[in-house]
Amino acid sequence: MVTIYDVAKRAGVSPATVSRVFSGHANVAQARADAVHEAARELDFVPNRNARRLRTNSSEIIAMMVPDIENPFFTLMTRAVEDVAREAGFSVMLCNTNEDPVREHEYMRVAVSEPVAGVILVPSPGTNLDLALERSVPVVCADRHALGYEVDTVVADNKDSSASATRLLYDAGYERIACVTGPDGVETADMRMAGWALAVQEHTGAPPDPCLGIRAAYTVEDGERAVRLLMDLPQPPDAIFAANNRLGAAALRVLNERGLLPPTVGVVSFGGLPLILLAPLGVLITHLPARELGHQAARMLLERINGLAAPARSVTLPVVVGGEGSGIDMIYKAQGSAE
């Protein structure tokens, strides 16, 4: 392995000087600096980061903890984080938590002992950040808040935009609107359902019929089960508000099975459907700011890594509630940002 000692010998300087040239923390005479660079190039020198990190007790790795990288929403968020991180000289360590607090905690141990420079976390219900905070590893939450902790957080404006989307269904003439949302305790699921309930209350003057608000895991399979349940009700809904992209896909699939595609039954998919080719007319797709969530979270984390000591900040990003356009129009939008 080529070390700074080899470079130093070749360049005729001391190892300390080589280090100074590469870390740039002190002044080195131009002639020597050139000699060092030349020697480094000739020897194809790559500094050993472990040695550097041991000494400086720092690292250039950000842990990105998401429930499931296969969900295009999180894929896009991760991609955005990686872009910002790379720009700033950081690498991204990918951690799938599977929405499982135990797994999340295991990863947190790894992150702390690594130690990583910081963590961007989509918290699972029951998340525990004690370890990271004790060890003062900065944490930024994205998409959801971490219950019981005061850390920087970036979320989408779930409740208001869910209400808006639901109102659009009423505007389109639907009257009995159901909601399929995610698990109890998952913030996005709860907020979106709350938004739906708010719009229903506004429109009907009464809280929604409890059997129209139903929960499922954020998967296509479980979503289908839930939508079937809804459509099998004695008084089935004439429109469905689906609280994420998986559930939106599930709704469309069940409705397709039964020949009830929009506009027969109205559908809102909260979150884009990537690569969707031929969306039926009358599907309303809202555009979650996945990329912006990632960018913003990464930027805030970098600020913390650079020593920012302000109290915890909370940012809420707007959700674009797309107009109820033609299938093709919406396809293009969904495609463009590939949410």
Next chain:
Amino acid sequence: MVTIYDVAKRAGVSPATVSRVFSGHANVAQARADAVHEAARELDFVPNRNARRLRTNSSEIIAMMVPDIENPFFTLMTRAVEDVAREAGFSVMLCNTNEDPVREHEYMRVAVSEPVAGVILVPSPGTNLDLALERSVPVVCADRHALGYEVDTVVADNKDSSASATRLLYDAGYERIACVTGPDGVETADMRMAGWALAVQEHTGAPPDPCLGIRAAYTVEDGERAVRLLMDLPQPPDAIFAANNRLGAAALRVLNERGLLPPTVGVVSFGGLPLILLAPLGVLITHLPARELGHQAARMLLERINGLAAPARSVTLPVVVGGEGSGIDMIYKAQGSAE
């Protein structure tokens, strides 16, 4: 920071013994080991991985370099790698190369200087592995070979299955089959086009009409441009073999624009279309073994990390060329594996 010296002092042993207890490489008397564990617990000791790595010159990080994590094919591959890696106690560092050899090389520098335990690489054309091989960082290529290097490689059976898929179009009665493939020099693009050409030659007894074989970047936008070109030919094709999922989506979108959806014009999408909801009848989707590619690559890499010194191995995984079923059938297949 709590170090092994603190633990040693408290447990009344030497730092060497503490190290032995934690790394488990040598025997320590039970009584002392207990004392060490107890002291470690009391002090809440977490070993510093940087120090360990510096000494052992190893790490528990695998670099995963893919062209674009947003392509569901690579997302799934990455997920599979992460699953295997986690099982074995490794973490995954995510690197988007953007199909750009310069960016790939930058990441390779990071990986080498990290240094990571190994690299799983989807090579860009013009990839350069010298750095990694010099530094004896194990590399496994996935999805494509690295031109000019002898390293472990896992690929899909692109040529044969492209030929099979093309034959299915002939069987369905299409006669003038075009091919939209990826950039020149990208192995998957070349092999898939070769498979298409082979089937055309077999069927017509002559090499394919050159203007029917067209190249595009592996993006929806550029794919649309290419497909438009094809459909604007004086003698347009009556079927399209699209060499990856993005190009498949592009083909369907252009055909939809023009009212020529299958079965009017036949389509093969080589690679699944995730979350596709309402595939038109007559779209043939082949299922790339993304998950298996990832699993296999990760397993082979772990073997190398553990010191395996055999000559480079090459594994080819089969591609399932789905039957031309009803839209819904295919939807379920595409969904299930979310390629």
Next chain:
DNA sequence: TGTTTTCATGAAATCGATTTCAGGGCAAGG
């Protein structure tokens, strides 16, 4: 019982870069 082997252990060297400290060279000021 005497000899050899095995085993657990601590002291100290080691990994490779960073950083402190002290000294030498040089310019400015008296």
Next chain:
DNA sequence: CCTTGCCCTGAAATCGATTTCATGAAAACA
């Protein structure tokens, strides 16, 4: 011409765990 001070520079200490080496004790063998 002699200080004072600044800037570069190299020697050596340092980060925290691992590992080699030497040692002494215990176990195995004859």
